Amino acid sequence: MAEYHLTSPFSEQDIRQLRAGDIVRFDGRLFGIRDLTQIYMFDQHHEPPVSLAGYPCIHTAPSLRKAGDKWEKICVGTTTSVRMDRFSPDLIAKYGVRAIIGKAGLYQKSLEAMQQYGAVYLAIVGGSAALETLQIEEVEAVYWEHLHPEALYQFRVKNFGPLTVAMDSHGRHLYDEVRAEAARRMPEIYKKLGVA
């Protein structure tokens, strides 16, 4: 397990060096997206008003407050990613997103896109909103405000993490590996528990 400190936007090289199980922290720009954001982008064909190329996207519906025309953070947490799996390959292929951050992972097609284009899935610790909120320095912009709390958010973050590389650009999928290992151990566990 290696630890990395990166700055976004990420290069292909930044991402290709990461291996499943590595720990990443980063500074720079982070985009927040959610189910509706991506339905709006992909199903209703709206082009994002800002380039996502090279940047990480986090699955969130943040609590923010608007003071004048400035948005301020209240509580930013992360949601389960699988619901947004179907958008992820396009997010990577079409918009050049280099990292998707969320909890519990994505499926095979997303993993394939990560291998092909050089992207990773970074697992955040679910439930750690207090820490995430602290690491967000500023809400730089909110695009498609009418979709809030599922708009497109541009955050500036400092030392954001720790994030675990859970799906890398070389075809490794940590959650699948953990599941496979659990399945391998199960017969023995059943036997010990007397339920075999």
Added chain:
Amino acid sequence: MSDFDYGIVEEAAKQLYIKALCDLPPDVREALKRAYARETKPTARSVYEAIFKTIETADQKHTLICQDTGLPLYKVKIGSRYAWNGYEIKSRLTNGTRRATQEFPFRSSSTHPLLRVNPQTSVGPGLPVFYWDFSEDDTLDILMAPKGSGSENVSKMQMFTPADGVKAVKKFVLDTVVNGGGMPCPPGIIGVGFGGTADLVAKLAKDAILRPVGQRNPDPEIATMEVELEEAINSSGVGAMGLGGDVTTLAVHIETAYTHITQNPVAVNCQCWPARRARAVIHPDGAVEYGY
């Protein structure tokens, strides 16, 4: 009727919801520290480090630990040696829940099941969830727990038959937790309901996650079953956040009830690592003691 000021109950309900969201109980903190001490996998260890920083940040800034404010549950024990007014208690707890949401303010997570409209109050028909019980003393004892969806969504129940035996029950608990993987933000408490009826068993499972971490069922046979299931679940290697590790659950808690001679019900209610709860004991003279 007494002239007790029920505004005290409303204020306590508000404070309890906020306290539960921001201040993790000491037994949960200790259990997480013990889990960290046992954990050998570096990836999992980094998860705990983030957990401890999160708890510390929430303490220092008085902010929410997790963004999911959950669905509110109040477990209320009404003392019989004082003329508590049940109707007032229920409506004040509901008002306090709404006020916590709007005055802190934090996100309301409750919505109409069909229309999916969120009134931004955390309350509505059926919410908060109330568990009512009675005690022999004169206090009003209120335990509040906000229940997040990531962990609730992997919860399950099943009506086995007596012929399936306790084997089926144990296997069901183990399989439910292992299949849940990282979804319920492990390591948390696994609540198990065993016995009762289809509705009661689900309630028992929820009740089980409200105990302080690792407090054993007083029945030694059931306590043994808790330990066995804990070991089995932790042998799976699912680990913190499902990323692999030595600890998948902090504790298994089982609550039981007598069941029908032809029934063998089981339910699993998963709780996440922020096993949030807060408690207030209200005295007839209006004094309120806060705890967990």
